[in-house]
Amino acid sequence: MNRYHEIVARYVARTPKSQALNARARRVMPGGDTRTGVYYAPYPAFMAQGDGKYLTDIDGNQYLDLLNNFTSLVHGHAHPALLDATRANIARGTAFAAPLLAQVELAETIAARVPSIELLRFCNSGTEATMLALRAARAYTRRGGMIKMIGGYHGSHDFAAATMDAEADRGIAEGIRRDIYFATFNDLDSVEKIFQAHAGEIAGILVEPIPNAGGLPLPRENYLAGLRALADKHKALLIFDEVITLRLSEGGYQQIANVTPDLTALGKIIGGGFPVGAFGGKRDIMRMFDPRAKNRILHSGTFNGNNATMAAGLASLRLLDQSAIARINALGQALAQGFDDAFQEAGLVGKTTSYGSLLQTHWQRGEIANMQAVARGHQRAQDLPYLLHLELANRGIFCAARGEFNTSTVLNQADVNHAVMIFSETLHYLKPYIAETNPELLVK
Ligand SMILES: Cc1ncc(COP(=O)(O)O)c(C=O)c1O
Known part of the structure; x- marks a missing residue:
C-alpha cells in the first residue's frame, strides 16, 4: 500500500459514521450535499459541532479549523x-x-x-x-x-x-x-x-x-x-x-x-x-x-x-476592529511563514501566497501572477493538493481541499505553531510518495 492508499484508508477508518451518513445523504441529494466546493473524495466528514476554533465531526474527531466556513466565521464558531x-x-x-x-x-x-x-x-x-x-x-x-x-x-x-x-x-x-x-x-x-x-x-x-x-x-x-x-x-x-x-x-x-x-x-x-x-x-x-x-x-x-x-x-x-484585524493578519502571516519554512526544510518545491489573514499553499515557486498560473501548478502537482488536505484532516487540521487557509480571532500563536508542526510532519510523510509521482518537486 503506498502513501496515497494509506492516507485514504486512515481517513475512512476514522470516519465510519460520516461514510454511512454520506451513503444515506446521496439517496436524497446528488453527491450527498448541497455545496460542490466542500466535496472531497471519498466523502467529506460530516461535522457535528463547531466551538470556537474547533470542529468536531460525527465520529468524534476534533479539528483545528483553519477554514472558518471559507472565511465567513472570522470569530470562530458559536461566538x-x-x-x-x-x-x-x-x-x-x-x-x-x-x-x-x-x-x-x-x-x-x-x-x-x-x-x-x-x-x-x-x-x-x-x-x-x-x-x-x-x-x-x-x-x-x-x-x-x-x-x-x-x-x-x-x-x-x-x-x-x-x-x-x-x-x-x-x-x-x-x-x-x-x-x-x-x-x-x-x-x-x-x-x-x-x-x-x-x-x-x-x-x-x-x-x-x-x-x-x-x-x-x-x-x-x-x-x-x-x-x-x-x-x-x-x-x-x-x-x-x-x-x-x-x-x-x-x-x-x-x-x-x-x-x-x-x-x-x-x-x-x-x-x-x-x-x-x-x-x-x-x-x-x-x-x-x-x-x-x-x-x-x-x-x-x-x-x-x-x-x-x-x-x-x-x-x-x-x-472586528482594526486591532483585531491586525492580530489575525499577524497570525496569518506567521502561519504562511511557517508553511514556507516547512516546504524548505522538507526539501520540497512549494510555497504559500498570502495577505494578512488569508493564505494558500502551492506546489510551485516563483511569482504566481494569475489564476492560470495557479491552475497550472495545481495540475502539475497531480494528487498532492488532495493528499496534503486529507492527511492534514487525518492529523486534525481542517482547511479547504484546494489548500486554502485563513485565521480567525479565536486563534493564538500556539495554534499557529501547532498547525505548522503538523504541516511539516505531513510534508515529510508525503515526501516518499512525491519522489515517485513528482520527482521534479524534490529540491536537488
Ligand atoms: C469572492 C467571492 N465572491 C462571491 C462569493 C459568493 O458568495 P456566497 O457563497 O455567499 O454566494 C464568494 C464565495 O465564496 C467569494 O469568495
Missing part, C-alpha cells in the same frame, strides 16, 4: 457575543416583511467603514451581491458587456459561474456568456484590448482585489489603480468583489490599495455566520434601487436584512 446578540434579536421575531432597526445599524456600520459605499442594500449571499452589483452597473451605464478575470470566483449565478469553456458551462445562458469578456488578472493590457475592441459596449470590470478562490495571486503594484484608470478612461464602472477581502482591514482591501471602486459586493463576515450579502457604492448608482425612483431597479428578497443576520453581522463587525 458567545454573536450568539447573544442574535438570540436577543430573534426572540422578537425573525423577519417581518418590513424594515428593521438592526438593518439600519449594520448599513451605517458598513458605510462608515467603507467610504466608497455611500448607499447599500442587503441580500442573502455573495452570489446575489455580485449579481445585483452587475445589474446596477449595466443599468447605470446602459451597456451590456462586462469584464471579469479568468479563474475569478464571484458565486454561482450565470455570469459568475461562466468560464471560457462552453462545454464546462453547461446550463449557463448563452446570452449571458456572450456579454462576458475575459481578461487576465494582473495584466492591464488584456483589459485595455477588450475596451479597444468593444468601444462603448463595456459596462464595467468585476474583480476580486486578491482572488481568494483563484488561489490568492497578489495584485501587482498599481494593478488595481490601473483598472480604475482604464474604467474611467472608457466610462465604465469598477466593481470590487470584497466578499472575502473585507476582512483584511476595516475598509476592506480598497482601503489598503487606496483605490476607490464605484460598486462593492460584500458577504461572509458581515453576516456573523448567517447567510448574507450586500452591495453598495456611489449614491448616484445605488439610488436606482429606491422604489420611488422613476427608472428603478427591482430588488426584493424574503430574507433580505432579516433580524438574525443583521444582529449577528453587527456584533461580528463590532468585534
Whole structure:
C-alpha cells in the first residue's frame, strides 16, 4: 500500500459514521450535499459541532479549523457575543416583511467603514451581491458587456459561474456568456484590448482585489489603480468583489490599495455566520434601487436584512476592529511563514501566497501572477493538493481541499505553531510518495 492508499484508508477508518451518513445523504441529494466546493473524495466528514476554533465531526474527531466556513466565521464558531446578540434579536421575531432597526445599524456600520459605499442594500449571499452589483452597473451605464478575470470566483449565478469553456458551462445562458469578456488578472493590457475592441459596449470590470478562490495571486503594484484608470478612461464602472477581502482591514482591501471602486459586493463576515450579502457604492448608482425612483431597479428578497443576520453581522463587525484585524493578519502571516519554512526544510518545491489573514499553499515557486498560473501548478502537482488536505484532516487540521487557509480571532500563536508542526510532519510523510509521482518537486 503506498502513501496515497494509506492516507485514504486512515481517513475512512476514522470516519465510519460520516461514510454511512454520506451513503444515506446521496439517496436524497446528488453527491450527498448541497455545496460542490466542500466535496472531497471519498466523502467529506460530516461535522457535528463547531466551538470556537474547533470542529468536531460525527465520529468524534476534533479539528483545528483553519477554514472558518471559507472565511465567513472570522470569530470562530458559536461566538458567545454573536450568539447573544442574535438570540436577543430573534426572540422578537425573525423577519417581518418590513424594515428593521438592526438593518439600519449594520448599513451605517458598513458605510462608515467603507467610504466608497455611500448607499447599500442587503441580500442573502455573495452570489446575489455580485449579481445585483452587475445589474446596477449595466443599468447605470446602459451597456451590456462586462469584464471579469479568468479563474475569478464571484458565486454561482450565470455570469459568475461562466468560464471560457462552453462545454464546462453547461446550463449557463448563452446570452449571458456572450456579454462576458475575459481578461487576465494582473495584466492591464488584456483589459485595455477588450475596451479597444468593444468601444462603448463595456459596462464595467468585476474583480476580486486578491482572488481568494483563484488561489490568492497578489495584485501587482498599481494593478488595481490601473483598472480604475482604464474604467474611467472608457466610462465604465469598477466593481470590487470584497466578499472575502473585507476582512483584511476595516475598509476592506480598497482601503489598503487606496483605490476607490464605484460598486462593492460584500458577504461572509458581515453576516456573523448567517447567510448574507450586500452591495453598495456611489449614491448616484445605488439610488436606482429606491422604489420611488422613476427608472428603478427591482430588488426584493424574503430574507433580505432579516433580524438574525443583521444582529449577528453587527456584533461580528463590532468585534472586528482594526486591532483585531491586525492580530489575525499577524497570525496569518506567521502561519504562511511557517508553511514556507516547512516546504524548505522538507526539501520540497512549494510555497504559500498570502495577505494578512488569508493564505494558500502551492506546489510551485516563483511569482504566481494569475489564476492560470495557479491552475497550472495545481495540475502539475497531480494528487498532492488532495493528499496534503486529507492527511492534514487525518492529523486534525481542517482547511479547504484546494489548500486554502485563513485565521480567525479565536486563534493564538500556539495554534499557529501547532498547525505548522503538523504541516511539516505531513510534508515529510508525503515526501516518499512525491519522489515517485513528482520527482521534479524534490529540491536537488
Ligand atoms: C469572492 C467571492 N465572491 C462571491 C462569493 C459568493 O458568495 P456566497 O457563497 O455567499 O454566494 C464568494 C464565495 O465564496 C467569494 O469568495
